[in-house]
Amino acid sequence: MDQGKRCGATETAMPAAPAWTRARMRAACRAGVLLAAVAAAWPGTAAADANANYARTRYPIVLVHGLTGAARMGGVLDYWYGIPQLLRANGARVYVATVPAFNSDEERALALQAYVRGVKLDSGADKVNLIGHSQGGPTSRMLAAMSPQDVASVTTIGSPHRGSELADLVLDVVNGINRIPLAGPLLVGVIQGVADAIGWFQGVSNGVKLDQNALAALKNLTTAGVAAQNARLNATLKPGTPSALGPDCATPGVPVEMRQARDAAGNLVSHAQAAYSWTGRGGPVSLLRSNLLDPTTALMAGAAGLMSLKGAGPNDGMVSVCSSKWGQVLATGYYWNHLDEVNQLAGLYQDADPRVVILNHANRLRNARL
Template structure:
């Protein structure tokens, strides 16, 4: 290969990487302010993170990269939940309910719109099932509603691991989860094994049995479930979307893990996926599309790196806020 061409590629790659890292340290206040009412929903929006997540990592890095600021710039009232990084849907859902109660008290609103990424979607479903009068809509992004075979494989490995090593991994995960929640100002108890079980196909099936939803499709071939459901006289609108490309940007360090996850899913006959969750498992309610994203891209991670011509997650969520506004929510 021509060495001049190689040097140009290297220089361009370093420039892109440095630019991205520079953007990572930019505050949301530096984002362009649209000053519109495009995303001004009737009810506040609560963003709910997934496994290993928090509202802001160590006070520096937003889980929902640039998304809350953009929504606020377009008129939305936005809160970012901070539930356990590692716990069951039920325990995380109970903590989410406490935070929703605080949002309602602070704003005087009657309900909220929940938008959950990954396990944040099932956490949101739990809250919607337990307190339907508090939830106007549930939108899930890359959520393993039917579980994921990646979690199945990890669970099998954990079960074969010597107890001493298993305890070390569990304690390390719990420590990490406690630290990130402490930095976010809301220390949470952690249960990595319960979180792992919730993401397995068996755990998801059990959760769906105990907390059924009309939004769940009967099968992959049925494409999507009901677009709304009524719980105790309260109508909730249901939406979902997901990614379908495990590798999207060679500068993103998370993409290599997504390739491994995708191989596991395809090896088990799971078909198209985002590197962690199959498209089939992510279907819920009104399916709004499959994007050229991997699992991390759904929350605009890491630092907004994604495929060159893929949809912008920030715009996608802003558009969803407008959709909720148009629906009177």
């Protein structure tokens, strides 16, 4: 069995295996794939021939960050830490987008649309595969609705497809402050100004100036805001075709959405867009499983507790497992918090190596001719 199939088998077996067995399987898989990737990048080795095309998808991969993010945080720390490098070492064409750190999905999708058009020109491809983390998932779905001819697939990681109870809680606090006479609106304005300034710096440090609107982002991510957006997105589907978002948490949506767009001749053309998702549920701290060396572990645990108080159920500290399910749900059992899902902070993840999970997904896209 080749390395990619072995890792795929490891992922499939993990949920049912004892903890010590999963740990041993993960370690073997992680070491094998990463070493193979290094060998693949080194000319003249046998492994290079075996792995050079493992992640070589038909369409380029575009990585889309979430709230507060950028391709490189502050122009320094990669948001997708170590992930583009591993994908490229295994043959993928990878682009990393920077869109507004704080804004609605509509505004973020407009920035992403311009970026994707540039990717198409650079690569010569007529479509791209979008992989979005957190708000990057709904943003990618919005672009798929706006420009179906540009998008071959959308994969979401820890994305709030039914909204985030944490966003509900924060908006409740903001609204409470806003009701304080005189000082309340002033304080809310200051908080929004600071967040927008941070978002502006994120863009500028990555070479782009982008409009920011933290309050619009917050409202967009609430359960009510996402419900309204889902209705708009479903209205863009090809008439008579179903959504990748199921009617409830227990009912899966379809693995492929259908949309229509007019070609250069004005003819209405149907476009199939594959839909995938996965998430973690490692928001709460476990002394046996959590990475206590990661300073963000405690932060995510606190957020996970607040979400639990709001009735979110299992969650990664920012998004519930229920809310993350969209399209073909590949996994919900990883013991990751919201940052672990993209190999943060600086590689201090817990449970399975997120780089390997995304690498194997690139191979999945390749095998699906996407």
